[in-house]
Amino acid sequence: MSREIVLPLTLDIARELRAGDEIEISGSVLTGRDQACARLFHMAERKEPLPVDLAGQVIYFVGPTPARPGEIIGSAGPTTSSRMNPFMPLLLSKGLRGMIGKGYISEEVKTALHEQSAIYFGAIGGTGALLSRSIESVEVLAFPELLSEAIHRMRFKNFPAVVLHDTQGGDVYERHRPKLS
């Protein structure tokens, strides 16, 4: 049975999580990917106020498909996190508590995660239809002109995920680095 994690993610719970734990996330997250993260990064660099408060939030790297009429959302799985590597150390320093994506992240991002006691969660790439069933609501918060890449607030109910990188430095991908014969 997966443990249910209710957001906002407290420091105590973040510290209890271990790489490899299968969990289910409920509560509210922010979304963003390449263009939104780049914009936030440049605004933060210029010391401009950000259009969303990142403190205590978890960000989901996603760009969903359009919703059919009467539906909340289309398909909504994670995109590759490494494309956000250049932006995440600065954005994490604004108080992010976690990020949800898939794939390798850089050492710089890992260091920034440790500084915030933040968690890197993984959702299964290519299962956007399944994951969309765990999304209860969606609203645009910033950069609406970016369409699917805009920053949204999503409400999760039992969103399945795995802890990929924990506050102790435990890392699922490091454990399973390719062995080449």
Place this chain on the structure above:
Amino acid sequence: MRTVAFDQICDAVATLCQRANFELTRDMQSALERSVARETNPVARNALQRILENARIAKTQSLPMCQDTGLVVIFAEIGQDVHIAGGLLRDAINAGIRKGWKEGFLRASVTGDPIDRKNTGDNTPAVIYSDWVAGDQLRLQLLAKGGGCENMSRFKMLSPTQGREGIVQFVVEVAAQAGPNACPPMVVGVGVGGSYDYSTVLSKKALLREVGSPSPLPHVAELEREIMEKINQSGVGPQGYGGDTTALAVQIETAACHIASLPVSVNIECHAHRHQEVIL
């Protein structure tokens, strides 16, 4: 001379685009089911089961299996006795994508210009390869190719004396290093031979083959088996969670090449392998 109408092509492509995104093909379904039965890591097995569950939801709800609904790549085999009436084949294909994308609520994932990065809004244009064959039919094979796995694809010009061993080493290395970024379990398309450019086309064409069916050339089939085994020994596993299932298939296409060259291309495909075809 047989006539195939522009609208007929447009409608067929629109249908293929949606079917590719909503319905996991039977070959992929079987390959995933076999891997669930074999997989020894429980977290990996859960991931594989979720992938199959995702396919069921996608099909019943007409929801794309992945939010990256792909760049459309078409391999067209045009019978020499076919006349396409009402417009260009290229325009008919792109009109079909436009229709399929809009009506299927698929995600526009194509930038018209690679530098200014402006989204075309309708997922056009397609990448199209064409070949002229005997007969009066038009065969269209379609891939809706995801960006994450495409980004992990590689080319290398080997020295001819590196031979078979060099090919094995390079392909295994590329697949293993693609790791979780490529959404494993993956399908590995390989092009060996041809020229610098043609080897990459072959690696994409290799992905069109029915997953699980070996090359008809025995020595190539043997090479596929050996590479597949080595990739799965890497331990990367589904989604990089560790395990026995890093690749579902290795598919190699070969072509004649220059005596001085041994071009090898590896086109990585994710588990949401969307391939469909139609004959008109």
